[in-house]
Amino acid sequence: MSQRRSGRPTLADVARRAGVGPITVSRALRRPDKVSPDTRARIEKAVRELNYVPDPQARVLASGRSDVIGVVLPSLTNNVYADVLQGIHDAVADTAFQVQIANTRYAVEEEDRLIALFASQRPAAMLVTGLDQSEATRRFLGAVDFPLVQIMEKGETAADMLVGFSHHDAAKESVRHLAARGYRRIGFVGARLDPRMHRRREGWREALVEAGMGPPFREALDPAPTSVMLGRTLLARLLDEGPDLDAVFCANDDLALGALFECRARGLDVPGRIGIVGFNDLEMMAAAVPSITSIQTRRYRMGRIAIEMLVERIAGREPEARRVDLGFELIARDSTRRG
Amino acid sequence: MSQRRSGRPTLADVARRAGVGPITVSRALRRPDKVSPDTRARIEKAVRELNYVPDPQARVLASGRSDVIGVVLPSLTNNVYADVLQGIHDAVADTAFQVQIANTRYAVEEEDRLIALFASQRPAAMLVTGLDQSEATRRFLGAVDFPLVQIMEKGETAADMLVGFSHHDAAKESVRHLAARGYRRIGFVGARLDPRMHRRREGWREALVEAGMGPPFREALDPAPTSVMLGRTLLARLLDEGPDLDAVFCANDDLALGALFECRARGLDVPGRIGIVGFNDLEMMAAAVPSITSIQTRRYRMGRIAIEMLVERIAGREPEARRVDLGFELIARDSTRRG
DNA sequence: ATCGAGTATGATAGCGCTAACATCCTGTCA
DNA sequence: TGACAGGATGTTAGCGCTATCATACTCGAT
Numbered sequence: 001m002s003q004r005r006s007g008r009p010t011l012a013d014v015a016r017r018a019g020v021g022p023i024t025v026s027r028a029l030r031r032p033d034k035v036s037p038d039t040r041a042r043i044e045k046a047v048r049e050l051n052y053v054p055d056p057q058a059r060v061l062a063s064g065r066s067d068v069i070g071v072v073l074p075s076l077t078n079n080v081y082a083d084v085l086q087g088i089h090d091a092v093a094d095t096a097f098q099v100q101i102a103n104t105r106y107a108v109e110e111e112d113r114l115i116a117l118f119a120s121q122r123p124a125a126m127l128v129t130g131l132d133q134s135e136a137t138r139r140f141l142g143a144v145d146f147p148l149v150q151i152m153e154k155g156e157t158a159a160d161m162l163v164g165f166s167h168h169d170a171a172k173e174s175v176r177h178l179a180a181r182g183y184r185r186i187g188f189v190g191a192r193l194d195p196r197m198h199r200r201r202e203g204w205r206e207a208l209v210e211a212g213m214g215p216p217f218r219e220a221l222d223p224a225p226t227s228v229m230l231g232r233t234l235l236a237r238l239l240d241e242g243p244d245l246d247a248v249f250c251a252n253d254d255l256a257l258g259a260l261f262e263c264r265a266r267g268l269d270v271p272g273r274i275g276i277v278g279f280n281d282l283e284m285m286a287a288a289v290p291s292i293t294s295i296q297t298r299r300y301r302m303g304r305i306a307i308e309m310l311v312e313r314i315a316g317r318e319p320e321a322r323r324v325d326l327g328f329e330l331i332a333r334d335s336t337r338r339g
Numbered sequence: 340m341s342q343r344r345s346g347r348p349t350l351a352d353v354a355r356r357a358g359v360g361p362i363t364v365s366r367a368l369r370r371p372d373k374v375s376p377d378t379r380a381r382i383e384k385a386v387r388e389l390n391y392v393p394d395p396q397a398r399v400l401a402s403g404r405s406d407v408i409g410v411v412l413p414s415l416t417n418n419v420y421a422d423v424l425q426g427i428h429d430a431v432a433d434t435a436f437q438v439q440i441a442n443t444r445y446a447v448e449e450e451d452r453l454i455a456l457f458a459s460q461r462p463a464a465m466l467v468t469g470l471d472q473s474e475a476t477r478r479f480l481g482a483v484d485f486p487l488v489q490i491m492e493k494g495e496t497a498a499d500m501l502v503g504f505s506h507h508d509a510a511k512e513s514v515r516h517l518a519a520r521g522y523r524r525i526g527f528v529g530a531r532l533d534p535r536m537h538r539r540r541e542g543w544r545e546a547l548v549e550a551g552m553g554p555p556f557r558e559a560l561d562p563a564p565t566s567v568m569l570g571r572t573l574l575a576r577l578l579d580e581g582p583d584l585d586a587v588f589c590a591n592d593d594l595a596l597g598a599l600f601e602c603r604a605r606g607l608d609v610p611g612r613i614g615i616v617g618f619n620d621l622e623m624m625a626a627a628v629p630s631i632t633s634i635q636t637r638r639y640r641m642g643r644i645a646i647e648m649l650v651e652r653i654a655g656r657e658p659e660a661r662r663v664d665l666g667f668e669l670i671a672r673d674s675t676r677r678g
Numbered sequence: 679a680t681c682g683a684g685t686a687t688g689a690t691a692g693c694g695c696t697a698a699c700a701t702c703c704t705g706t707c708a
Numbered sequence: 709t710g711a712c713a714g715g716a717t718g719t720t721a722g723c724g725c726t727a728t729c730a731t732a733c734t735c736g737a738t
Contacts (some may be wrong), residue, residue, distance in 0.1 A: 008461075010724055026726060034459040034684060047708050054458040057405075058724035061693050075427060077421045086415050089442050098439060103428050122347070139348040180564045229624035254623070261628040284593070287567035349694055360718050365696060375716060395693035400723050 009050040016048040069097050072116035072127040074106045087303025090228050112137050125310040133193040147313035149306045154325050163306045163324040170295045170328045173205025174249050174277045179211050181338050183247035183275045187218035189234040190251035191226035197251045204249050218242050231258020247275035253282040276335040290334035298326045341452020348389040350482045356385040409457035409465040413445045426642025445533050449603040451476050464649040471534040486498035488645045493664050502645045502663040506535050509634045510542025513588050513616045518550050522586035522614045524559035528573040529590035530565035532572050536590045543588050557581050586614035595631050613675040618629050622632035637665045
């Protein structure tokens with residue numbers, strides 16, 4: 001009848017060697033303070049001698065507690081989410097939890113599917129990107145029985161916890177910065193057309209209106225994934241449509257770099273003839289020539305804090321705040337140094 | 340004594356509803372052909388009605404088979420590994436396996452620790468980056484009882500399976516390309532100083548020697564993580580040490596972009612005065628002005644194929660080959676268009 | 679000595695599933 | 709009609725761990 005045993009030592013082996021019951025070993029490993037010092041020492045010795053490692057699957061099954069934190073991201077290759085993921089990983093490394101990553105590729109149906117799949121596996125907690133799930137999924141997330149954190153945004157509609165910042169406000173600040181530097185005909189380029197891009201676009205519009213610089217609006221959008229080449233193409237389109245354009249707010253840094261290259265290809269001076277602002281402040285923005293003004297966002301911290309909040313809640317504690325606004329900072333550089 | 344049940348339906352619930360024994364349900368789910376068509380239909384109906392999802396933990400515990408593929412990468416933020424990870428994820432999405440990711444941050448001790456940790460959890464298979472583990476870990480990997488694939492390299496010393504390409508040969512081809520374009524004083528810049536960088540450096544040296552263009556060698560190295568700014572700094576160092584430098588082979592594209600910017604900052608014409616070759620052919624290389632010559636590598640495919648090989652082996656089949664050389668291609672662009 | 683409170687350990691059952699073997703059918707053939 | 713092969717299903721035990729309750733022991737207060 002014997003199921004084939006795995007061959008490696010079990011908790012029972014340790015117990016036998018240490019001359020105690022299995023449950024005591026279990027306790028010694030989980031709540032060392034609940035076991036007398038010398039039994040604990042004997043157990044630790046046995047653990048070392050046998051090279052015992054607890055089986056996480058069995059632990060989960062017996063305790064009913066899962067150790068998996070589900071993480072739903074729209075992209076793995078985008079620098080932004082790579083940084084977030086790094087923060088998530090580092091935060092999780094300090095704990096006994098595991099991460100399971102799902103990649104929606106910016107598709108809402110895929111997001112629906114993956115969130116449902118994760119939830120069915122009873123994760124210890126879940127991290128989801130953004131606030132713009134489908135209506136059904138939003139309702140679903142509002143009712144799950146594990147801690148949930150949404151990232152990347154600031155807002156009132158989070159299902160549970162939220163860490164992020166306002167893309168809208170950051171975009172407005174970018175436009176105000178350009179206006180203060182004397183730029184007047186400020187275009188927008190955006191790719192992918194995901195919710196965050198739309199919020200940035202709205203911020204750009206609103207700031208233009210407030211400054212009396214629009215409508216009409218100069219914008220070039222493309223649903224394709226963002227790329228440096230697309231930045232070139234989109235700026236080219238803006239320039240062809242309105243050659244008097246004097247600045248561009250780019251929805252991200254790849255596009256901004258492309259815009260810089262397009263200016264170079266056309267012999268347009270940056271910042272003299274054209275001002276450029278990017279978004280995210282990737283490392284290369286500071287190294288570019290001219291260096292590129294950008295919005296610094298705290299992507300790594302966002303990942304870290306999101307996990308820390310989840311871990312607090314899993315432990316039954318309350319995090320300092322359920323809504324964290326990490327803010328942003330406009331880093332002014334040469335690409336807007338005019339006047 | 341009742342452990343608190345999870346509340347969701349179990350296999351036993353399905354069995355009761357379908358009027359069969361639990362084991363039949365188990366079989367119907369795993370080996371549908373072993374169950375008669377109409378019992379199967381009843382079971383499927385019950386599964387649907389109860390919205391039953393099998394508990395993977397219990398399955399693992401009972402069967403002794405894990406569904407986790409451990410993936411050990413040196414970085415998550417580096418574009419190269421982000422692409423590899425995407426390939427891994429996509430390939431795994433077609434299967435019933437899960438990925439567990441570990442990030443060594445290019446530290447050998449961390450790699451030792453993480454590989455041992457993964458192995459102790461009895462993964463279904465494991466993917467490890469590179470061939471340069473510590474001696475102890477290499478021996479250990481040679482003796483594990485699950486399929487293993489190493490990625491990123493070409494060589495004879497793989498513990499089990501291998502997918503990658505020759506960094507050494509790619510570097511040599513870069514230098515030959517530069518030489519063919521008339522460049523003579525070809526430097527090297529490298530960051531991080533990881534094994535792949537060293538192989539590229541060796542290839543560069545060897546090609547220089549073969550072409551009678553060295554020693555001495557012009558190189559600038561830095562153990563810091565790679566960055567565009569570091570590319571600027573290192574090219575600056577090379578130029579300051581030997582102002583007659585006329586080309587640079589960069590260990591990766593970030594450095595190459597930095598080199599381009601440094602040339603721009605100094606008013607040095609590329610490709611006229613300085614030729615630049617990068618490595619990996621990130622998207623931005625084609626969009627830069629001037630566009631940058633680079634070595635195209637198949638990072639996404641590498642991730643995909645590695646997983647496919649593992650899955651074949653887990654299923655007890657033999658993959659087409661245990662060593663796959665994905666090759667590389669030098670993409671000649673404007674940054675070396677001279678003469 | 680008795681009691682109660684607190685601490686340390688143990689006995690038992692069970693988490694949800696699958697392996698291994700056992701049994702029960704059904705149909706076929708002598 | 710009985711023997712038998714082969715497919716479908718059931719019985720039993722167990723994977724490695726933890727929850728729950730029970731028990732044993734210590735110690736100070738009465």
